[in-house]
Amino acid sequence: MSARFFSAVLLYAIAFACTAPATLAAEAPKKVFRSVFLIAETEFDPAKISDLYSNAVIEEILESPLTYDMLARPARLKPQTLIAMPAITEGGKVYTLKLKPGIIFADDPAFNGKRRELTAQDYVYSWMRLLDPKLKSPNTWLLTGKIVGLDAIVAAAKTSGSFDYDAKVAGLEVLDAHTLRITLTKPDFNFIYILAMATTGAVAREVVEKYGAQVGAHPVGTGAFLLKEWRRSSKIVLEKNPNFREEFYDADPGNDPVSQKLAAQMKGKRLPQLDRVEISIIEESQPRWLAFLSGELDTVKLPYEFNSMAVPGGKIAPNLAKLGMTATHEIEAVVTYTYFNMKDPIVGGYTPDKVALRRAISLGYDTDAEINIIRNGNAIKAESPIPPGVLGYDPHFTLGKTYDPARAKALLDTYGYIDRDGDGYREMPDGKPLIFVFASTPVQLDKMFLELWKKNMDAIGIRISPLIEKWPDLRKKSKLGQLQTWALAWGADYPDGENFLQLLYGPNSGSSNDGNFSLPAFDKLYEEAAAIPAGPERTKIYQQMAKLIAAYAPWKLNTHRTFDTFNQPWVLGFRKHQIMHDTYKFIDIDLDIKAQAGY
């Protein structure tokens, strides 16, 4: 009996071993790109998400009217579902969008087996959803106060308890199935960037109504990919959308040799080339890097802990280059800064003594040490809030010497911040204690920042008092104006300096302006800049604003982060875009190279 049983098991095992690989090989898609997220996604409803990784997924599935040229630097807008760029009239107040006819949504049971074409009304519906109070959208800022008539519908929804999606919005006129006219409440030339954000991508009303509260698990769009499988916080699988229109690779590499190589690899290819994208969520650096090295991933953003091993001296390590791996070094459109709360009785205020204190603190902090010791060289020093590659960035603008403890001490002495009781630390000019409360979270990286700040402040005689709390608790205090200072980072939502300068715009206090900086001269320039289109005139205004920031020191500007992306030798066309996320649509896999490498 048992001999027969074991024989049967053995036969079954042999049969499985012989047939399984063949079956798998037959079913396996040809071109599979294996990517990785550092943090788990949340869901895929554009009205509900604001995190980077969920955005990265919906960007592949849903389509906003505009997108970016894959290779152009600085980032350049181009039509996605539109025939041409929007016509902007009435001094930046009216945008007219003409959709390409024949764009079809991916198939879904919500469409009852019919092909569903994208229409202008889909955008109207999708954008109204962003403001539906019940959805608690983190993206209301994209449209609140911007479109004529939309705020009134939101106000009515708050009173009645339900949002009227059939209401006519004066500022969102559907002229015909493929034409949409947007009227803004005031001229805003930066509104065009909103039209390129993943969260303004079109969803179909039938889909939202069919899946209800679970629509975040059923994203259906007109993009190049569709969601095939989703194991939350673990694995996301996208597959080529068979309904995706005929579109061919077209990007402007400019003079950049890396981009030129990528453009040559992809030239003339129909998009997308990938059949399938598998995204794993690997939070820890070591397994992520080892998974890449062992061929389990096709690309990885190099964890900074492995910088010295993988890119010693800024060049790819010979052992990795020998394997054919490629690395591209990029500057993130991010600024890291330490804000001073302008309402704080110690560091806040606009009088010369307060400005002197903030400048002294800023001069006392060694940003180069931060870059070299803490960030392992993965950053460049920030001279203005606007990062390189963002409109308004001026490569010639410099703050001069930003670390000068001697000058910091001289400034403090001049304005009466001296040590009166001989304890080695300075007091305020009126003799009260001078305590620099530095907010920090308990994570290891922040502990390193705190140590550096303490060492630097001790050196100029300023007593630092750490306030260590979890990030959500600090955020709460920050928004309520209860922190004296806090180090933050801001990543570009769109590649225009305005997206960074709004962090210091007075009316944004308590919102994105955590430091409550409010300077009429700065606010006036901000408003002037918004009313004129991108160009030298606006750039000049941004530069004036950067000078005001340098003068009043509401921030200690820290860094613009840099990173290296590693790709396996068989990956073609991939380079991290400054604003867009993973851009799978523009990637290809060379199956021959992959086979030669033994994968």
Add this chain to the structure above:
Amino acid sequence: MGAYVLRRLWQMIPTLAGVMLLIFVLFNWVGGDPALVLAGKITNKDQIENIRKQLGVDQPAYVQLGYFAFEVATGFTCTWKSYTDKAEPPKLDAKTPGSAADSATKAKANSGCQAVRSWATNEEVPKILTTRITPTLTIMIPVLILETLLGVILAIGVAYARGTLTDRMIMMICTVAMSVSFLVYIIVAQYIFGFQLGWFPVQGWSDSFWKNITYYAPLPIALAVFVGLAPALRLYRSFFLDEINNEYVRTARAKGVPEKTVMMKHVLRNAMIPILTNIGIALPGIFVGSFLLETFFSIPGLGREILVAVNRSDFPVIKAATVYLAMVTMIINLLVDVLYKAVDPRVTFK
């Protein structure tokens, strides 16, 4: 025994109420503002107010505590605020297509109620707990079994050979092993066995239990067993030594009872009571898993999920996980107490 179990079950209610009150105070008064986390990068007062209203965190504390108690008791949350505003309660899931979880939701749909959902991911909290527990148990059950079996077998052997070079060497190795952080073991083992030698995958998980247990789980299991074995071995050895030094053992030996019988029947059986207590203490831990293992090996288990929820201030998930753990702990404690009776007939229930 029935009366004893019933009484213990009854006693769980005030304990659970205490746990809930503690959680409520910790998260509602001390924790960060979830509205600020959910509001995204650029916020305004209206938006924050609206989110607070939708979440019900703008209500007085006693009302919020009432919501929480209702949610724990039923697994559902209701649109209380809408009623107070005299608006039509939304029938959120009336059109939701039918998974098993959704059917349960539909039952409550008409009363304006839906399953408690994560604030961050909108996933139903009961579903989060039920789907994440499987990977956790896939790792932790083998760990507990192997750790206990190996711990008991090795401990009885070492206790028997007490004072010999073998005993001293093993104890020394245990002390050294316990002095090294679990994180170091994970990093080193992942590098050597996963990457350099390629015996195991570096990380990963699949939907197939068989593939998980045979391909992805062995390295994390082996690591957890290896790390857990040293303290277990030392502890169990002391339990065995306590028993070996008792007079009944000397008497048995004097009576000529074979050494095997003395050790396996008398010593082992009596030492099992403190061992069982120790397992009982460790047992709730297997239901939350090891967040270090789960994070480093990308295992979509409960430990990792709780960690993510804490980072996102996802209170419904954190609260549910805490209440769940409290309940599991109480039930396991009860089971262990009942098991004492099976192991030691002298134990009586009062």
